[in-house]
Amino acid sequence: MNKLYFLIVICFFISCKKDEPKVIRVKKTPPPAIILTDERKVVVDTALINVFKSETLKQFYIASENKSVWGNLKKRTYVLSQLKKAEELGLNPEDYKATTLEKYEKRISSLNDKELATYDILLTYNFELYLTHLYKGKLDPKKLYTDWDLEEKTFDPNNTLIKAFNKNKLDSIVDNIQPKHQTYKELLKALEIINTYPEEEATDTIRSADKITLNDTNNALIDIKKKLLFWKDLTGKDSLTNKYDKKTFEAVKRFQERHGLAADGVIGAGTLSALNFTKEGRKQQIIANLERWRWYNNDFAENYFIINIPNYSLNVIENQDTTLIRNVVVGTSKRKTPIITSKLKTVVFNPTWTVPPTILKEDIIPEMKKNRNYLAKKRITIFDSAGREVDPKAWNEDKPNSYRYVQSPGYNNSLGLMKILFPNHHSVYLHDTNHRNYFGRNNRSLSSGCVRIENPLELAEHILNDTIATNWPKEKIDSIIETKKTINIRITKKYALYQWYWTAWSKKNQLIFRADIYNLDSDLYSKLRN
Template sequence: MNKLYFLLILCFFISCKKNQKDTLPKIKKALPAIVITDARTVDIDTALINAYKSETLKQFYLSSDNKTIWGNIKKRTYILSQLKQSDELGLNPNDYKVKKMDIYEKQIDKLNNKQLAEYDLLLTHNFEKYVTHLYEGKLNPKFLYRDWALEDKDLDINTALVKSFNHNTLDSLVKNIQPKSETYIQLLKALKLINSFPDDPISTIESKEKIVLNDTNRALINIKKRLLYWNDMSGKDSLTAIYDNKTFESMKKFQSRHGLVPDGVIGASTIHHLNFSKEKRKHQIIANLERWRWYPNEFAENYFIVNIPDFSLHVVENKDTTAVRNVVVGTSKRKTPVLTSTLKSIVFNPTWTVPPTILKEDVVPAMKRNRNYLKNKNITIYDSAGHEVNPANWNINKPRSYRYIQKPGYYNSLGLIKIMFPNNYSVYLHDTNHRNYFERSNRSLSSGCVRVENPLELAQHILDDSKNWSKDKIDTIIARKKTTSIKITKKYKLYQWYWTAWSKKNQLIFRYDVYDLDEDLYSKLRN
């Protein structure tokens, strides 16, 4: 009996020990030791480190036994030069205490031990902040936008810095930590390019009427000045108020750079883009650099990428663009979300269930005016038990108690096809019954989903199986008007992203900021 009692006590003790172990915090993997070769090092008072209230900084200096590490003038000079020139990467030198560190550096031989420790902490803290900003941006989009869902980027900054410090590869760290995308690289070139333009005391251009070739309009004098300034018009010009052939051809170049229809007709959209100053365009470039740092650094092998402000979709396979489509995106009230996902299936002949927002803002007001509104659109009303409801018996006071489903067909709101991918916004890529929308230059017209031009050809491309999914086979499925779902076997990532500026062949490229995000983001970056 005593033995049994002893065993019970022992088991209880072991069980308690096990629970205690499970509740202990996990200790991070220790950093490699910092190799210090400098003649002069000083101990850093932990109170100075604690004043930063940074666990990262505490952990970093544990690997140097709380001693200063930046005694090497080459390493210090490199860091200071990077932070001073951080504006060349779209960052703000004022975020990194550059002026304060410059004072310390100029008095380096006169600094006492405490001042040397303070300077060392400033160098480490601000260089780590700088590298982190280059990797994942200064701001977190999750705290800025409700309709952005990007994968988290995680950087072990201490390990990265210690390794680079020990191997004298701080320059490689700065280079490799940044996005690898060609668009990001071209954005950096765009920032350098726009900085080369002189200051522009811009005069606002106003014209109530469209201006076409051979028109005479006083606004053309300032329009010509803007075309000369942005290098869309070359040489000199008499700056007359006549819309001549030279100005007409230059205007088409300007319109093409801004994603407008290059028809030479000067309307409201063209005037809007002409009235951007150099400084505003620079803000736009800096905002876009920040966004690219939020995005994943590496692309998948095969992917779809939608640039929302450019109204375009590109299919890229093995670094080669294999398909390009015009798209329609959400309005400013019903934005297309920014997200990263994976394509899962293609649905031919989809039905369409009216979503809550469209029900509230479109359907209910229309039904109040005309009870046959839904019937005319081939939409059937169902009650909670799944029974069809006659529009005459529809309860105007309880519109959410029904389901509203549109049958498959050429005029279905989703068109003939939708492409599904996991997301929290109930959006997908799909065809449309408004196929004329693709002819417009501003295609911010949908309720959040992305409508794709010529999607059946795209479906055949995705399925990539000429035997089982030939054009004739797909046409046969469409003709049956029966909803058919097909799994996508080839792995494609989907990137729905937002960028409004880049450069190409030493030319600045801009797009209309459809959701008015650029200037607000720039303001937050500089505050």
């Protein structure tokens, strides 16, 4: 009886051990099986695959039962031709071992099994890398910048490649994988256009101590005319003189317009700076902008605001139609406007303005130490940590960060009469301004990071007027403004916000450039090529 009892106890413990909960590991969905044809196939040694330290590559060859897949000449030829043409899309063919792969292809009939397997792996690895770079960029903006807040793009190169491989649609995969937005297409066209220009003669930097105006005589005009001829803003075979004639004047205005400068024909520092760019410099700028556009969303919302920071412009797009265009003021190079993808949430009429830390440190505190009445003139009230109002005379200049500084609503409030809020990690928003004369300037990199909008109340009326739910006529908005009371209005119509940065594109076969106000282009190009 004791033996029987002992056996029952042992069985009980064994059964309990078996019933212990197990950790469930969710496996990634494996890629579809690869349909192989009857060309020469060899076994791919996993040791060769492991050299690349790529889980994606392992999964690819699991889908082919560890057999080589690129036996078909037509498929190989397509991959090789695409990698060789990577330069046409702003990428470097040697990032994808184009020359090495060509050497393998020339010896294809004499490759032993191990060499053929190596060639197969190299084709797969580099073509998937190429597709990934075309879809989401070669570099990760989050690793480059602290003020770029974009939605992360995910990409499964195995599924994309295997589906095209099995359906014999490799010839469309490169086109399908790239961004579809018109600006990206205009950048590809810009790269095509600039490649048609001849190699440029080396010239010294063009300088002029004074601005050059119509009918002036200036020795710099000879090199200026050479540049205008090279970029095709000036045509003909006129002799190169130092006289600023009418024909050159019109060419300068064309050049200025293409570069976002005041098209007044006056040759000043901005125009000379743009003229001093070389063909190679402009080509690198285009390539840097192609990379940026691969970071941005592939799928755009039905309705959205798109801001091009270097172009100082905001476009409202609704159902693929541009319904409003506004000039904007953006952050300075020291207080940059962050790059953001978000959604518009709220319009705030008669906003108060709480002084942010940077402005407090760099502007407010130094002025307060000079003059305690400084804040009163700007209608800014000081509050302590308990929310009590503090007399400027009692302000403790040794503990300036222990206070909150709030400007009352009104026409001269730093945010103007309204602001538009959207979720972001940078405490920025779109808003009116008390410096409304700034919109007439050509260089509008003047703010502390937020984007200021020209004629913002008209914009508010436009986006709040949802014909189904609400009606916001101008008179209604004006009556709210008159109260000088802060009112928050939820935006019922869905608008995405794309607050982005690009300095090059093309229009009607013309190259368009903007000043790289945050000095990002050359550094990005350098990182792309390293």
